[in-house]
Amino acid sequence: MPADVGKAAALLFFAVVLQLSIMAQITILGGHPNLLLVTLVCIALLRGAVFGAVAGFCAGLLADTGVFGTLGFTALLLTLAGYWTGRYGETTGRDRAHAPLLSIAVITFLYEIAALVLRYMLGQNAPGSATFAGLVPTMLLNLLLTLPVYALTRRLLRPREWAAREVRLLG
Amino acid sequence: MVIGGLVVLALILITVSFREPTSGPLHGVQSAGATVLRPFEVAAERVAQPFRDVYGYFAGLVHVKSENEKLKAQVNKLRQQALLGEAARSQNQSLRKQLNFIDSPLFPSDYTPVNTRIIGWRNEFDERVVIAAGRNNGIHQETPVVTSDGLVGSVTQVSPTAALVTLLTDESSAVQARDQDTGAFGVVRHGAGQNSLIVDHVTKDKLVKVGDVIVTAGTRSKQYPSLFPENIPIGYVVSVGQSDTALFKQIQIQPFVDFSSLDAVTALITKKKIPQAP
Numbered sequence: 191m192p193a194d195v196g197k198a199a200a201l202l203f204f205a206v207v208l209q210l211s212i213m214a215q216i217t218i219l220g221g222h223p224n225l226l227l228v229t230l231v232c233i234a235l236l237r238g239a240v241f242g243a244v245a246g247f248c249a250g251l252l253a254d255t256g257v258f259g260t261l262g263f264t265a266l267l268l269t270l271a272g273y274w275t276g277r278y279g280e281t282t283g284r285d286r287a288h289a290p291l292l293s294i295a296v297i298t299f300l301y302e303i304a305a306l307v308l309r310y311m312l313g314q315n316a317p318g319s320a321t322f323a324g325l326v327p328t329m330l331l332n333l334l335l336t337l338p339v340y341a342l343t344r345r346l347l348r349p350r351e352w353a354a355r356e357v358r359l360l361g
Numbered sequence: 362m363v364i365g366g367l368v369v370l371a372l373i374l375i376t377v378s379f380r381e382p383t384s385g386p387l388h389g390v391q392s393a394g395a396t397v398l399r400p401f402e403v404a405a406e407r408v409a410q411p412f413r414d415v416y417g418y419f420a421g422l423v424h425v426k427s428e429n430e431k432l433k434a435q436v437n438k439l440r441q442q443a444l445l446g447e448a449a450r451s452q453n454q455s456l457r458k459q460l461n462f463i464d465s466p467l468f469p470s471d472y473t474p475v476n477t478r479i480i481g482w483r484n485e486f487d488e489r490v491v492i493a494a495g496r497n498n499g500i501h502q503e504t505p506v507v508t509s510d511g512l513v514g515s516v517t518q519v520s521p522t523a524a525l526v527t528l529l530t531d532e533s534s535a536v537q538a539r540d541q542d543t544g545a546f547g548v549v550r551h552g553a554g555q556n557s558l559i560v561d562h563v564t565k566d567k568l569v570k571v572g573d574v575i576v577t578a579g580t581r582s583k584q585y586p587s588l589f590p591e592n593i594p595i596g597y598v599v600s601v602g603q604s605d606t607a608l609f610k611q612i613q614i615q616p617f618v619d620f621s622s623l624d625a626v627t628a629l630i631t632k633k634k635i636p637q638a639p
Contacts, residue, residue: 207398210491211405214482217621240363247367251374255394256402257481257491258518258525261387262374269367312379315487315532 197346198233198241202249205229210256220320221327226253227301228335230268231275231293232343235283239276246272260312267304271297290340291333298329383502383518392520395491399523402480403493410624417622472590472629475500479623480523488514488531488551492626495522499630506626511594511617512536512577513626524628529595530558530620536589537578540598543568546578549595552613558596560612565603567610573598575614590629 209226216223230249234242250265275293283289302325310316374387381387456462475498481491494500496519504516506526514534518525527534535550538560545567547560560575575598579591596614603610 203401207401207405210398210481211402212409215621243364243367247371250371252394252398254378255391256398257489258391258395258520259487260375261378261391262371266368266371266375269364269371273364312375 194237194241194347198237198245199248201229201233201343201346202226202245203252206249206252206256210253218331219327220324221329221331222324223331223335224298224301224328225335225339227268227271227298228294228332228339229343230272231297232290232336232340233347234272234275235279235290235293235340236343236347236349237276238280239273242272242276242279243269244272246270260314263308263312267301267308270304271301274300290336294332294336295329298332299325302328388518395520396495396522399480399493402491403478406478406480413624469590469629471632473499473632475628475630476625477628478625488528488534488620489517490526490528490623492524492526492628493522494628495520495524497521498628500524500628505589505593505629507593507629508618508623508626510619511596512589513618513620513623515589516628526626528620529616529618536595537580538575538595539578540567540569541574541576541592542570543573545569546580547575547609547612549575549614558614558616560598560614561609563610563612564608565610569598569601569610569612571598571601590631 205226205228209224213223213225226249230242230246233245237245246268247265250263250268251261253259253264253268254261275297278293279289283293286292302321306316306318306321378387378391475494477492477494477498479490480493482489492506500516500519502516502519504519504524506513506515512529514526514528514531516524517527529536529549530551532551535548537546538549539546540560545563547563549558549560551557552559560569563569575595577589577591577593577595579589594617596616598612599615600613601610602612
């Protein structure tokens with residue numbers, strides 16, 4: 191477990207740095223790839239809801255710190271993203287080959303909408319039209335990132351034996 | 362339980378961070394965090410730079426021929442203007458000396474440039490960037506930031522080794538400006554679309570033409586307290602309109618700075634004291 195925490199922390203730190211300094215300025219057809227979200231979703235899928243939520247909170251806080259953003263903004267969104275993905279990974283999505291891609295597609299959609307609503311509530315710039323116009327390209331870019339990121343994450347964090355644990359619990 | 366706690370903690374942080382002034386303790390912690398992250402961001406930026414240059418090179422080739430012709434015409438026009446401007450400048454200097462004229466800091470002679478790199482972008486809708494220079498380099502709040510093309514924005518938050526720059530295209534930005542050709546004053550602020558700028562508060566009796574160059578006015582107002590040095594280019598006028606009901610002209614400008622591909626910028630540190638209104 192401590193080794194997992196170390197690996198996930200290193201992976202997320204790397205993702206935060208890349209996201210802030212490189213990915214945030216990439217725009218393709220109005221879409222913006224979100225490497226941090228993709229990495230978090232992959233980690234949450236492999237390590238479950240609580241791990242995903244805590245990882246999301248810490249990574250979000252680091253991201254908010256790095257760009258002088260509203261502290262807690264990204265942390266809140268990534269906590270929820272990590273939790274929901276983790277739950278999906280523990281239940282319906284376990285051992286499904288399409289789980290990473292499906293999770294990314296759904297979470298990207300929800301993340302963008304939630305970010306828009308939160309920005310609107312905080313009185314920040316929240317252009318709905320630009321968000322919706324860039325939603326599909328952002329989703330596609332994140333899906334493209336998912337394949338290598340999930341492969342790397344899976345290599346570093348071996349999938350848990352969910353099934354074995356369930357049998358033990360029932361037994 | 363853990364999830365609930367984290368969500369509540371995040372909400373508390375948002376509330377405190379949102380309400381707290383930039384000099385508050387939470388912003389201090391954030392500032393320290395940004396300082397820790399800075400070397401990593403600079404390293405990532407340096408690694409990415411060659412790739413970005415290659416992409417920029419090939420992207421630039423697409424419009425190179427038409428752009429070349431346009432630029433040649435522009436060079437001829439600017440050469441003539443430069444000759445006239447040089448004569449006017451030397452005359453202006455000698456007249457100022459004769460009058461013992463007390464002026465606010467002049468651009469660029471009264472400013473020390475701090476050239477720095479952009480190391481972070483907030484998000485696609487927030488027109489703010491993080492630069493790799495901060496208080497230790499003489500940067501403070503309201504420090505103007507430019508590129509060789511023109512005005513970029515001003516510093517709104519600063520830590521010892523990094524600073525947050527709010528771009529001119531941000532909703533909260535506005536700068537007093539004037540038409541370099543006709544002298545009409547107005548306020549440049551963001552327009553309806555992303556990266557679009559308008560000149561507001563130009564009364565209908567003032568003359569503004571398409572193609573006119575808009576520069577900073579170097580004046581201060583209560584509503585827009587940032588004092589940018591005078592004569593920093595902002596953009597050129599692309600459309601001018603007016604209606605019977607509107608009080609002011611509707612002027613749209615094309616900024617000289619390409620805000621979507623900012624890389625290195627220059628913060629202007631004044632050598633003279635900035636005059637404060639009583």
